[in-house]
Amino acid sequence: MFILESKTQLEKAIAKARKVxxxxKMIAFGxxxxxxxxxxSYTVKMERIGNEKRISCDCKxxxxxxxxxxxxxxxxxxxxxxKHRAATI
Ligand SMILES: [Zn+2]
Known part of the structure; x- marks a missing residue:
């Protein structure tokens, strides 16, 4: 599980995701x-606790x-x- 706070680490991971x-596939929302x-195949789960957005992945x-x-x-x-959900509600 990680918390979205390290911007550099986050940017690197985003850059890698764009490259790879x-x-x-959505299993359920989140x-x-x-x-x-x-x-x-890895399972990624998102949850929001207060103002913290948490993401967990079962990879190493x-x-x-x-x-x-x-x-x-x-x-x-x-x-x-x-965003789509927010727009349709
Ligand atoms: Zn992972």
């Missing part, structure tokens, strides 16, 4: 399956609390969906 372009470059980096590109790839889809 992992396939992101829960995504991201296919990694090695063919493994995510388990160690690092911002991984699976998380940021899912976050991009999540942001798009969240």
């Amino acid at each position: 372009k992992p396939i992101v 829960v995504y399956a991201v296919k990694g470059s090695n063919g493994n 980096g995510g388990e160690r609390g690092l911002i991984c590109h699976h998380g940021t790839a899912a976050l991009e889809l999540h942001s798009t969906l969240a």
Whole structure:
């Protein structure tokens, strides 16, 4: 699990996600399956606790609390969906 606070780490992960372009599938709103470059599929979960946005990924980096590109790839889809949801409500 990581908290969106380290901007440099976050930007690096976003840049990697744009380069790798992992396939992101929505399981539920806030829960995504991201296919990694090695063919493994990881589960990314988003939750908001107070003002903190938390993302957890079950890959090795995510388990160690690092911002991984699976998380940021899912976050991009999540942001798009969240905006869409907000617009349709
Ligand atoms: Zn990950």
